[in-house]
Structures are given as structure tokens and as C-alpha cells.
Amino acid sequence: MGGLDYPRTYQEFRDWFPDDAACVAYLERLRWPDGFACPVCDGHRAWRTAKSTWMCAACGRKTSVTAGTIFHRSHTPLSTWFAAAWFVTSQKNGVSALGLQNALGFGSYETAWAWMQKLRRAMVRPDREMLSGVVELDQIYVGGRSAGKKGGATDKVAITVAVERVGPHRLGRVRFQIPERANSNEQLDFACTVIEPGSTIRSDGLPLFRKLATMGYTHEYVNGYQADDITEVLPGVHRVASLLKRWIAGTLHHAVSLDHLPYYLDEYAFRFNRRNSRARGMLFYRLLQQAVATDPHPLTELYSS
Numbered sequence: 001m002g003g004l005d006y007p008r009t010y011q012e013f014r015d016w017f018p019d020d021a022a023c024v025a026y027l028e029r030l031r032w033p034d035g036f037a038c039p040v041c042d043g044h045r046a047w048r049t050a051k052s053t054w055m056c057a058a059c060g061r062k063t064s065v066t067a068g069t070i071f072h073r074s075h076t077p078l079s080t081w082f083a084a085a086w087f088v089t090s091q092k093n094g095v096s097a098l099g100l101q102n103a104l105g106f107g108s109y110e111t112a113w114a115w116m117q118k119l120r121r122a123m124v125r126p127d128r129e130m131l132s133g134v135v136e137l138d139q140i141y142v143g144g145r146s147a148g149k150k151g152g153a154t155d156k157v158a159i160t161v162a163v164e165r166v167g168p169h170r171l172g173r174v175r176f177q178i179p180e181r182a183n184s185n186e187q188l189d190f191a192c193t194v195i196e197p198g199s200t201i202r203s204d205g206l207p208l209f210r211k212l213a214t215m216g217y218t219h220e221y222v223n224g225y226q227a228d229d230i231t232e233v234l235p236g237v238h239r240v241a242s243l244l245k246r247w248i249a250g251t252l253h254h255a256v257s258l259d260h261l262p263y264y265l266d267e268y269a270f271r272f273n274r275r276n277s278r279a280r281g282m283l284f285y286r287l288l289q290q291a292v293a294t295d296p297h298p299l300t301e302l303y304s305s
């Protein structure tokens with residue numbers, strides 16, 4: 001709830017987090033909502049041994065609230081991380097690494113870029129709730145830059161999109177997948193992973209998709225690819241595709257490396273699925289909540305992936 005679980009305005013944000021101690025206390029609340037739990041023995045009794053470290057009374061293991069999260073071993077004050085998280089979530093369409101660098105006054109673009117990647121990793125953890133009701137499923141293509149190709153060479157990547165239709169002109173939540181092979185069983189696996197059994201799935205008439213009818217779904221298919229206006233076929237998917245492309249062009253200035261595309265899609269889904277939330281503070285809250293449940297990713301790993 002706004003004002004109780006998260007700050008509603010920038011002024012409240014400033015009031016809530018005057019220093020690192022306040023940030024630590026907030027992360028503790030998110031990480032251990034039912035009180036401290038030792039990661040080794042699950043003990044609940046502990047005492048504080050340093051600013052952000054607890055020692056388990058039962059087994060003696062020391063645990064920091066940031067251990068195992070994206071903040072692990074970061075030399076930057078937590079309050080700077082909080083400022084970045086607030087900045088990134090308070091902008092409706094998000095920010096580029098350059099935008100973050102300018103806002104926080106980072107010396108290098110690389111630092112800002114690595115921070116954006118870390119924050120995106122915290123957006124990764126998908127909502128566990130499956131899509132339901134009427135869901136459109138289709139494949140779209142997005143262009144991007146490919147490492148190892150000269151100059152501005154671009155490639156098109158196939159992305160599977162599943163999006164809920166909650167009314168004639170309203171969309172619900174979205175999920176993305178980048179299949180190794182387009183139009184393969186991977187898309188059926190993806191459907192089963194993200195769409196609740198019993199839902200209605202609308203797709204094109206590929207024989208592959210017709211199997212969905214035997215997999216616990218009501219399957220409706222449109223043989224629309226000969227239609228005059230292709231966007232009228234599965235309009236939800238095409239709406240998502242055009243918004244996604246606009247976001248990549250606008251917010252990210254096309255600076256999307258295909259190697260990192262999965263993380264950009266995670267960020268986009270994170271934003272899309274909360275686009276009607278009037279409380280921007282809610283996104284800040286969710287991001288930090290997921291951040292304390294995220295593995296740390298050293299910079300070397302980010303670059304190599």
C-alpha cells in the first residue's frame with residue numbers, strides 16, 4: 001500500500017531513505033517479512049553484529065541482508081542504489097544507461113550500463129501467476145545489433161509473445177520467450193509454462209499450434225495470414241509488437257544487443273504488466289522486493305553472457 005509499503009512521491013522517497021541505515025532496514029523488511037530467517041538453519045533468533053549483518057543465535061552464521069542479492073559486494077552506498085531504482089521505475093518508459101549516468105552523475109557510461117543490467121536482472125523473476133482467460137499467442141520479429149557483425153549489421157530475432165485479452169480493446173499481462181528455433185515445440189512448452197490450463201489460446205493456424213487443443217486448452221485459430229490487414233489478426237500481439245519496437249527505438253535508442261535481448265524483454269514485461277499502476281512507487285517496491293531475491297551477477301558475467 002502506498003505510503004505504508006513504499007513511498008508515493010519523490011518527497012516521501014527522500015523522507016523515507018535519508019541514509020544507508022534506512023535503506024538496510026527497508027531491505028530487511030522486504031527480505032524477511034516475517035522476521036529474520038537464517039539461510040543455514042532457518043533459525044529466527046539473531047543479533048545485529050554490524051550495520052547490515054546479523055548473526056544467527058542457533059548456528060552462529062553471519063548473514064548480511066544484501067548477501068546473494070544484486071547489491072552483494074557493491075562498494076556503492078545503498079542510498080545510491082535506491083536512487084537508481086527510484087529513477088528507473090519512476091519514468092514511465094524507463095531510462096537508457098546514458099540517462100542513468102546523467103541523472104546520478106556516474107563518471108563512466110560502463111558503470112551506468114552495468115547498473116542497468118543488474119536492475120534488469122532483478123526484473124527477471126517473472127510473476128508466478130500464469131496468464132489466463134483469452135490469450136493470444138504468436139511470433140514476432142525484432143531487429144537488433146549482433147555482436148561479431150560488422151558495423152550496423154542487424155539481425156531479426158523471433159520472439160514468442162503471449163498476451164491476455166481482457167476486453168475488445170484491452171490487453172492484460174504479457175510474457176515473452178526467445179525460442180532457439182522458430183515455430184517449434186518450444187512454443188508449446190512456453191505456452192504450457194505461462195498459460196493456465198483451461199484458458200483459451202488464439203493463434204494462427206499452424207498445425208503445430210493445433211496440438212494445444214489436446215493439451216488442456218481451448219484453441220481458436222485464425223487463418224488470417226492471407227488477410228488484407230495483418231494487424232487485425234491477433235491484434236493484441238501486434239499491438240505489443242509495435243509498442244515493444246517503439247520502446248526499443250525511443251528509450252533504448254536501438255542500442256539493443258541481441259545477446260542481452262532477454263533482459264530487455266524482462267524489463268519490458270515488468271513495465272507492461274504494471275503500466276496501469278498509477279502508483280509508480282509500487283514498481284520501486286516490486287523491483288527492490290525482487291532485487292533482494294536475486295543472485296548477484298558480477299560484471300564479468302554480464303559482459304560474457
Ligand SMILES: [Zn+2]
Nearest residue numbers: 038041056059
Ligand atoms: Zn542459523
